Amino acid sequence: MSTPSAIIWSNNQLQLLDQRVLPTRCEYRQYDDPFAVADAIRAMVVRGAPAIGITAAYGILLAAQKLTTSPTSADAWQNALRPARDALANSRPTAVNLFWALERCDQVIAEHGNGDALIPALTKLAVHIHAEDIEINQRIGDFGASLIPADSIVYTHCNAGALATGGYGTALGVIRSAHRDGKIRGVFAGETRPWLQGARLTSWELMQDDIPVTLAIEGAAAHLMREHKPSWVIVGADRVAANGDAANKIGTYNLAIIAKHHGVKVMVAAPTSTFDALLDGPQIPIEQRPADEITHSFGQRVAPENVLTNNPAFDVTPAQLIDAIVTEYGIIHQPDRAKVIAHLNSNKRK
Numbered sequence: 001m002s003t004p005s006a007i008i009w010s011n012n013q014l015q016l017l018d019q020r021v022l023p024t025r026c027e028y029r030q031y032d033d034p035f036a037v038a039d040a041i042r043a044m045v046v047r048g049a050p051a052i053g054i055t056a057a058y059g060i061l062l063a064a065q066k067l068t069t070s071p072t073s074a075d076a077w078q079n080a081l082r083p084a085r086d087a088l089a090n091s092r093p094t095a096v097n098l099f100w101a102l103e104r105c106d107q108v109i110a111e112h113g114n115g116d117a118l119i120p121a122l123t124k125l126a127v128h129i130h131a132e133d134i135e136i137n138q139r140i141g142d143f144g145a146s147l148i149p150a151d152s153i154v155y156t157h158c159n160a161g162a163l164a165t166g167g168y169g170t171a172l173g174v175i176r177s178a179h180r181d182g183k184i185r186g187v188f189a190g191e192t193r194p195w196l197q198g199a200r201l202t203s204w205e206l207m208q209d210d211i212p213v214t215l216a217i218e219g220a221a222a223h224l225m226r227e228h229k230p231s232w233v234i235v236g237a238d239r240v241a242a243n244g245d246a247a248n249k250i251g252t253y254n255l256a257i258i259a260k261h262h263g264v265k266v267m268v269a270a271p272t273s274t275f276d277a278l279l280d281g282p283q284i285p286i287e288q289r290p291a292d293e294i295t296h297s298f299g300q301r302v303a304p305e306n307v308l309t310n311n312p313a314f315d316v317t318p319a320q321l322i323d324a325i326v327t328e329y330g331i332i333h334q335p336d337r338a339k340v341i342a343h344l345n346s347n348k349r350k
């Protein structure tokens with residue numbers, strides 16, 4: 001596995017691989033301030049639901065480290081960390097892993113806030129979430145690969161790879177495991193406007209692992225599915241709702257409709273930390289991103305001044321269009337509310 005880690009914690013400092021300049025430049029940015037970490041999430045220095053969650057946990061740890069006086073109770077710690085927590089929580093709204101990680105930090109503060117053991121406990125949590133994510137993705141990869149027929153062409157969208165997670169990836173974890181098992185003939189990667197995660201990140205990751213990848217524009221998806229008949233569309237998720245609907249990068253819903261028309265199956269690969277049992281798909285908050293992401297291309301204006309824009313970063317694919325949701329605990333075939341809730345209830349994450 002040769003993709004560099006998106007996140008490095010060393011010497012009580014956080015390093016984030018600046019994914020805005022990949023693949024032409026591979027540069028890490030140093031962080032010791034939680035508000036700068038929140039800005040890095042919003043600016044997509046680091047992106048991808050699990051990676052955002054891991055980064056948020058390190059952000060809370062940085063906030064605790066920066067406090068000049070050590071609170072003496074859990075409530076005092078919560079109050080002292082509230083501004084940093086709010087900044088992190090307000091950085092991006094859709095990836096539920098962010099809020100899952102912040103809540104896990106809240107639990108640690110409640111348990112360890114009345115002594116001087118809190119910073120070691122927050123460090124242990126953040127490092128654990130980070131390391132655990134890699135192992136979770138390998139399990140997701142192996143479960144997902146078990147669904148891939150031999151000699152498959154598959155189609156993926158955006159980047160749900162090592163760069164979007166603690167390592168190995170979710171959708172790309174499935175592709176890595178299937179390739180390891182000799183099942184992958186080729187991968188189509190949709191470029192994924194406007195951030196081009198497919199062009200810049202997924203194709204880069206797969207080429208580094210010698211996995212045969214072909215880059216295409218999203219508009220070619222229907223043509224490619226008709227001409228090349230991929231066995232699966234394999235994507236990640238930013239939030240899987242209680243009814244089995246899944247929020248993912250904008251364009252995923254399009255792909256699911258096209259796949260249904262062409263008899264191509266759709267797989268969503270996501271850890272249970274991406275599940276939100278408190279709402280259904282229509283209630284998932286969809287991030288609206290700045291207009292200049294679509295009126296400009298790498299700094300060059302490509303649309304008229306004052307043109308109206310609509311730039312949702314995600315869409316929601318209904319469960320009816322998803323053939324399998326793959327988690328670290330197994331496969332939810334033909335997902336619906338009952339199956340999702342049963343899967344979560346029988347697999348409580350520690």
Ligand SMILES: CSC[C@H]1O[C@H](OP(=O)(O)O)[C@H](O)[C@@H]1O
Binds near residue numbers: 158313
């Ligand atoms: C493994 S989750 C990756 C998920 O996050 C991406 O969005 P963004 O690049 O805006 O953070 C995309 O939805 C991926 O599927």
